[in-house]
Amino acid sequence: MKISVPSPAWLDEPLGGIEKVELLNVSLPFVAPFGTSVATWNSKDALLLRMEDKGLTAWGECVADPDPYYAGETTGTARHIIKDFLLPELKPELSLAGLLGRFRRVRGNEMAKAALENALLDLIAKRRDQPLHELLGFPAKRVMSGISIGFQDDIPALLAKVEEAAASGYHRVKMKIGRGRDVEWVRAVRERFPGIALMADANGDYSLEDAGLLARLDEFKLTMIEQPLSYHDIYQHSLLQARLETPLCLDESIHGCDDAEAAIALKSCRVINIKQGRVGGLLEAVRMAGLCAARGIPAWSGGMDETGIGRALNIQLQAAPGFTLPGDTSETRRYFHEDIAEPPVVLDKEGFIAMPSGPGIGVKVIPERVEKHLLARERIK
Ligand code: OSB
Ligand code: MG
Numbered sequence: 001m002k003i004s005v006p007s008p009a010w011l012d013e014p015l016g017g018i019e020k021v022e023l024l025n026v027s028l029p030f031v032a033p034f035g036t037s038v039a040t041w042n043s044k045d046a047l048l049l050r051m052e053d054k055g056l057t058a059w060g061e062c063v064a065d066p067d068p069y070y071a072g073e074t075t076g077t078a079r080h081i082i083k084d085f086l087l088p089e090l091k092p093e094l095s096l097a098g099l100l101g102r103f104r105r106v107r108g109n110e111m112a113k114a115a116l117e118n119a120l121l122d123l124i125a126k127r128r129d130q131p132l133h134e135l136l137g138f139p140a141k142r143v144m145s146g147i148s149i150g151f152q153d154d155i156p157a158l159l160a161k162v163e164e165a166a167a168s169g170y171h172r173v174k175m176k177i178g179r180g181r182d183v184e185w186v187r188a189v190r191e192r193f194p195g196i197a198l199m200a201d202a203n204g205d206y207s208l209e210d211a212g213l214l215a216r217l218d219e220f221k222l223t224m225i226e227q228p229l230s231y232h233d234i235y236q237h238s239l240l241q242a243r244l245e246t247p248l249c250l251d252e253s254i255h256g257c258d259d260a261e262a263a264i265a266l267k268s269c270r271v272i273n274i275k276q277g278r279v280g281g282l283l284e285a286v287r288m289a290g291l292c293a294a295r296g297i298p299a300w301s302g303g304m305d306e307t308g309i310g311r312a313l314n315i316q317l318q319a320a321p322g323f324t325l326p327g328d329t330s331e332t333r334r335y336f337h338e339d340i341a342e343p344p345v346v347l348d349k350e351g352f353i354a355m356p357s358g359p360g361i362g363v364k365v366i367p368e369r370v371e372k373h374l375l376a377r378e379r380i381k
Contacts, residue, residue, distance in 0.1 A: 008137060010124055011097040018123070018381070020052040021087065023079055025375040028307060028336050035151030037178030037205035039069035044305050044335070045375070047075040049082065049119040056126045059365055060119025061310035063277030064111040070203070070304075071231070071252065071278065073111045079378075081112035087380055096120055100283070110255050110280035117281035118313055122360040131362050133319035133355060136286060142352035143318040144326035147334065148174045148201065148303065151181060155188045162189050162196070169351030171326035172197035172223060178205040183216050190220040197326070201226035204252055208236050211243045223325075224249040224271045234259065237268035247271050251302060256280060257288050264295050271325065275302035276317055277310070289322025301327035308332060308341025312361040315345070315353060329353055340369045 027045045034041045049060035062082075064073040089102045099120075103113050125135040133140055147170045152158040158175065165173050175189060177200040186200055199222050206214060206228045214228055224247045229236050231252035241248045247270035250263050254272060256279050263269050272292055276285035285301075292299040301318050304310065314329055332344035341363040345353055356362025 008135075010128070010135070012095045014093050014095055015090070015099065015120065015124075016053075017092045018051050018053045018090070020050075020379065021381040022050045022052075023082065023378045023380060024048040024050060024370065025075065025377075026307070026340065026370060026373040027375050028338075028340065028373050030305070030335055031333070031337060033150070034305060036070075036176050036201075037151075037203045039065075039067060040151070041065065041305070044307060045075060046307055046310070047078055047115065048307075048309065048370075049115050051119050051123050053123065053127075056123065057365070058119050058123035058126055058360060059309045060115040060117075060122065061277075061306055061313070062111050062115035063275065063304035063306065063310060065304075071111065073109060077109070078112040078115060081106065081109045082116055083378075083380055086112060086116050090116075096124065108255070111277045114277045114279070114281035117283065118276070121282055122313075125360040129359050131355070131357060132282070132313070132316040132360055136282070136316075136320065138319035138321070140355040140357070141319055142348070142354055143301075143315055143323070143329060144171045145330060145347050145351050145353050146170055146172045146174060146300070146326035146328050147330045148328045149176065151176050151178070155185060158185060159188060159192055162193055166193060166196055168331070169347050169349070170330070171351050172199065174199045174201055174226070174328065176200070177202050177225075182213070186217055186220050186222070197223050199223045199226060199249070201251070202228045204229060204231040208239060211240055214240065215244055218245040222246050226273060227251040227253070234263050234266060234268050237263070238266040241267055241269065249273055251275070251278075254279065254288075256284055257291050260288050260291055264292075264297055270297065272297055272299045273302040273328075274299050274323070275304060276314065277304060278302070282313065282317055285317055286320045289320050291322075293322035293324075298324045300325040301329060303328035303330070305335055307336075308339040308344070308363050309361060309365060311345055312341060312356050312363040315355055316362060319355060338369060340373060341365050
């Protein structure tokens with residue numbers, strides 16, 4: 001079956017010259033540490049790509065962390081791939097479609113590719129004075145909200161976090177689980193909040209031998225369990241899914257539409273978390289959402305604790321059809337005391353998030369704040 005992809009004329013128009021390209025590393029301290037089964041992060045250390053041309057400034061944020069604990073890519077490997085293999089392909093006469101075609105030679109490294117593609121999409125949209133969702137051909141809409149609560153020191157602390165999230169109006173709550181912090185923690189949340197849409201994310205902490213333990217979660221009516229098994233597995237998830245009532249959702253294992261097709265065909269999951277950075281950029285994410293819709297698989301937009309740049313992009317993305325479930329799209333204030341972009345993401349009275357209305361990603365990056373949180377800056381071109 002052919003999946004409809006937006007293929008408007010701008011994809012095939014020459015990109016033209018770009019006066020300046022820079023890579024910047026920033027470090028934004030988190031309001032509170034974010035703990036998962038694989039790592040605890042105290043700050044968002046992001047690699048940013050900044051492009052300047054004819055008075056316009058465009059941004060891309062690489063979702064990789066400085067460490068390889070969530071994914072194999074890091075801010076360091078992404079810098080290397082962008083600088084030494086992707087940016088050298090960028091020629092004024094080449095279109096975005098042509099450039100992405102050349103990127104296919106570079107295997108993997110989806111996060112690096114996404115950062116560059118997304119910056120170029122921001123630039124193209126700003127040149128046309130259009131918000132990204134409009135460039136892609138999708139009308140603006142309010143997007144659903146969701147919150148991902150990291151590990152807490154004890155169950156009362158977790159209950160307090162869930163209480164706060166529910167009171168704020170989030171449409172669903174995700175809690176992290178891992179070995180030794182699963183059944184009793186989920187039970188406590190479910191008993192206290194019987195009516196909330198609740199899910200659990202294991203970040204690959206279990207193996208197939210834990211199927212019996214994971215089946216004990218069925219009684220809590222979770223909307224899904226995210227990535228219980230290994231970060232690169234698709235097959236064993238199909239064996240586990242067959243033994244559980246609770247839908248499985250894949251995150252780490254899905255790097256593009258081919259993986260999504262395989263996971264759906266094998267019945268490895270009933271839901272997919274689409275992170276545009278993990279799948280290689282906004283266009284592949286739109287395609288994947290279309291694929292999921294065509295296959296009857298609910299999908300949602302994941303998050304990587306992004307700064308305001310990546311957060312705005314994730315919101316623009318959700319204008320595309322196929323994002324039928326609330327994503328990990330939360331208010332700015334739960335991550336940072338001070339973000340590098342304005343305005344911050346906030347929930348409205350019904351818990352929805354408005355699409356930023358400015359050109360491109362739609363938010364303004366504040367240069368002084370980037371300077372304040374800057375670790376390194378490198379001019380490439
Ligand atoms: O597994 O979805 C994940 C954050 C960093 C790395 C991996 C994950 C996450 C989250 C938080 O769960 C999502 C967010 O709030 O942006
Ligand atoms: Mg996850």
